[in-house]
Amino acid sequence: MNVDIADFLAEERDKTPDELQYLVIQFENYWERKLWNQLTNALIEFFADPKSEPQRLEFYKTFISKFADKINQLKLVDLGLKASAAYRDQEERLAFLSDLAKKVDNENSQDAYVYALTAVAKVKVQLRDEDSVEAARKDLDKAERILDSFDSVETKVHAAFYQVNADYYKANLEFAAYYRSALLYLACIDLSSLGPEERKRRAFDLGIAALVSDSIYNFGELLQHPILDALNNDDNKWLRELLLAFNSGDIERYKLHSKRIDGHPLLSHHDDEIRQKIYLTALTENVFQLPPHQRTMSFGLIAEKTELEKFEVEHLVMKALSLGLVRGTIDEVDEIVNFTWVQPRVLDMDQIASMNKLLGDWGENVNKLGNWIEATGQDIWAP
Numbered sequence: 007m008n009v010d011i012a013d014f015l016a017e018e019r020d021k022t023p024d025e026l027q028y029l030v031i032q033f034e035n036y037w038e039r040k041l042w043n044q045l046t047n048a049l050i051e052f053f054a055d056p057k058s059e060p061q062r063l064e065f066y067k068t069f070i071s072k073f074a075d076k077i078n079q080l081k082l083v084d085l086g087l088k089a090s091a092a093y094r095d096q097e098e099r100l101a102f103l104s105d106l107a108k109k110v111d112n113e114n115s116q117d118a119y120v121y122a123l124t125a126v127a128k129v130k131v132q133l134r135d136e137d138s139v140e141a142a143r144k145d146l147d148k149a150e151r152i153l154d155s156f157d158s159v160e161t162k163v164h165a166a167f168y169q170v171n172a173d174y175y176k177a178n179l180e181f182a183a184y185y186r187s188a189l190l191y192l193a194c195i196d197l198s199s200l201g202p203e204e205r206k207r208r209a210f211d212l213g214i215a216a217l218v219s220d221s222i223y224n225f226g227e228l229l230q231h232p233i234l235d236a237l238n239n240d241d242n243k244w245l246r247e248l249l250l251a252f253n254s255g256d257i258e259r260y261k262l263h264s265k266r267i268d269g270h271p272l273l274s275h276h277d278d279e280i281r282q283k284i285y286l287t288a289l290t291e292n293v294f295q296l297p298p299h300q301r302t303m304s305f306g307l308i309a310e311k312t313e314l315e316k317f318e319v320e321h322l323v324m325k326a327l328s329l330g331l332v333r334g335t336i337d338e339v340d341e342i343v344n345f346t347w348v349q350p351r352v353l354d355m356d357q358i359a360s361m362n363k364l365l366g367d368w369g370e371n372v373n374k375l376g377n378w379i380e381a382t383g384q385d386i387w388a389p
Contacts, residue, residue, distance in 0.1 A: 018065065053085055080118040120159075126142075127146050132173075149167055182220070218273065247259065290349065308322070323336055333347040
């Protein structure tokens with residue numbers, strides 16, 4: 007359908023709030039003069055104002071589509087994403103975004119294509135039916151391959167990808183993958199761009215994922231992230247306390263808050279695995295605190311530190327060895343474990359203080375050795 011752009015802009019200007027009408031006047035000016043960059047920037051400013059929401063989709067379909075191939079394709083996708091919010095039906099939104107992705111799928115605009123493709127995947131994840139979720143995974147895998155081929159790309163493209171990737175893994179209860187993608191998403195954005203409720207939700211989801219994941223045993227990276235400040239309120243402070251207990255292997259601290267696990271469906275479903283995780287973190291924390299040359303522990307000492315029965319120790323150590331949390335050998339006859347390595351950790355301030363003490367002890371031992379060598383070898387190197 008042919009539409010006279012001047013007439014369209016005049017009609018839309020009359021619908022526009024007074025404080026935004028100057029932008030619609032600019033649209034006509036830039037359109038007539040073919041100043042595409044200036045027109046794009048004016049449109050972005052207009053779309054960024056919440057008052058423009060009722061008009062965005064019509065502007066996109068009738069006006070922007072006329073010169074879509076003449077403007078920055080990444081900015082075109084930005085405008086398209088804001089316009090698509092007008093659709094209340096998910097299938098209609100999916101059709102619109104799929105068409106947008108095809109439009110920008112060109113050799114010189116692959117960043118825009120990834121940006122649009124992740125938006126398509128997001129809607130598919132939200133549809134929740136098996137076929138749509140499977141299709142979303144294919145879209146995300148394709149987007150990831152393209153992203154890996156870039157030398158550089160705008161941060162918002164990475165942020166969009168990691169956000170939708172995290173949504174996918176959350177929907178599929180893949181906790182470790184969700185945890186990694188969610189942290190990468192947060193690394194790509196300014197936290198102040200998230201509202202208080204959104205920050206609280208993301209912090210809570212990250213904390214739950216860390217606890218129930220079968221491959222996350224070090225919580226230092228999460229505990230040092232400012233997103234966890236959202237858990238400082240009374241309702242969710244228990245989760246931060248639990249994370250601190252696991253990070254330091256503090257079983258008593260864990261017991262203080264373990265009743266909360268029963269009140270959360272996902273945590274209570276993984277109660278046995280969570281309990282084993284605190285025993286494993288208690289073991290690795292105690293091994294970490296030992297000097298590297300004195301990392302031999304008896305079954306009795308491990309049982310004491312982990313609050314397990316002595317007969318349960320060997321199974322616990324074997325589990326830690328199989329997970330790659332520690333390395334070493336088990337002497338079943340003498341009931342001792344010789345640890346040779348413990349998984350590197352992101353340290354909190356208490357753990358850094360412990361490391362500082364270990365370094366101090368090491369320096370003292372080096373000095374003693376040097377003094378002994380000097381005293382013992384005087385006859386050899388005396389002039």
